[in-house]
Amino acid sequence: MSHHGVHQRILQGQARLWALEALTTEVAAVRHPLGFICLPLERDGGEGVCVHMWSDSLAHAESTTSQIHCHSWDLVSHVLYGQMRNVHAVVTDAGADATHRVFEVVSAPDGDRIAPTPRTVRHDTGLVELFGPGDTYTLPAGRFHTSVVPEGGEAATIALGRGRPGSRDLSLGPLAAGPHHVSRQPLDARETALAVRLITAHLT
Template sequence: MKPTAATYQEASTLRSRLEHKGGDEADSLTSRVRHFLERTARGECAPAAKLHPLGFHCIPVYRSAEFGLCVHGWLPGAQRETSPTSDMHMHTFDMVSSVLAGNVINKQLELVDDGPNRYRIFEIRKDGGEDVDVFTDTGMETAIEERKIDKVSAGRQYAIERLVYHSADETARNQDFTVTLMLAKNWDDGPQRTLVEAARAHTIPLRYERRILSEAATRTAALEILDVL
């Protein structure tokens, strides 16, 4: 893994601001993210934005074997991708996300034996890079229960431990601008997993490639995000 647009020192400072809670630190974090986006919009650094299958633009700030940072922007009216599986999933890393604008509605889910709706569990592996997902049907079925629903507004943050299933589908349906800075850490080499309605498990593609935006489209996304920070 190689660093993206920020240096290790810059990314470490962002990580420190993100992990340290408090109003002053939140203001400092937003200021530093604005600086990164301004550089991106001017073409002074060249991260490649991606259309994430969960409905947001992802602008990578930094990525290494130690940790990763990305700016996520839900932009009404902009081009969006739709997940080929579902938005119910779990990560193989610990995640901390600070909401810089708008709101995130995050639901923590628990897999249970019994329930009216059945879901098939799919594994997600990477095919030679983080932008290609390979789906494998495990053959295991489950039901789900919503255990915790958090509406997290600007100036607040939330954390999700690895292997915890969650969903933020209402954020994607929201017509307000939402911007977050996401920190991923404590990687696990195992596959991530996602849930699919059992009745359509046979329709899931074997391979999904995330769309990487051009430099011009990345600069436009950075400007749109800047407008709401």
């Protein structure tokens, strides 16, 4: 189902039903470097629909930069279950007192190419938003933030993305880190089935 179609289902209060239906189809789940399991369900040009889930029952990937990032696409996120904190980061350019470097992340089928930029920054915690089951929130492209699930918590969201021309995927990382490539780690059939079972169990 398209980005627009899924968004309409969310607005109609049918997000849980849609997720249960969508997860009956074959899906190639991957471990995302930001610490969640991504189940991609639709990709059409600059639009995408995924289910993201956080669970200690499955191994997760680690970021080589940091959890603070911004998207090249506008996000609509709907919480299916659990709690989600959207922590905004206030990022300011800095020189000798910089704590992080900005990295550009370019994604491809074989993984992510991560390249340092000349920009160095400091950051502070900004607005912290807390969302629970049934809540929907939006985040425009270019806004630095972190998605945080309480330690040991279980959560899943429907993530709708719509690319914004001219925007880039960015992440804050160590000042001295160099360019590198990160391969996406696919879940095997057993792990994928477990992820689907865990989500389904929370929704039924």
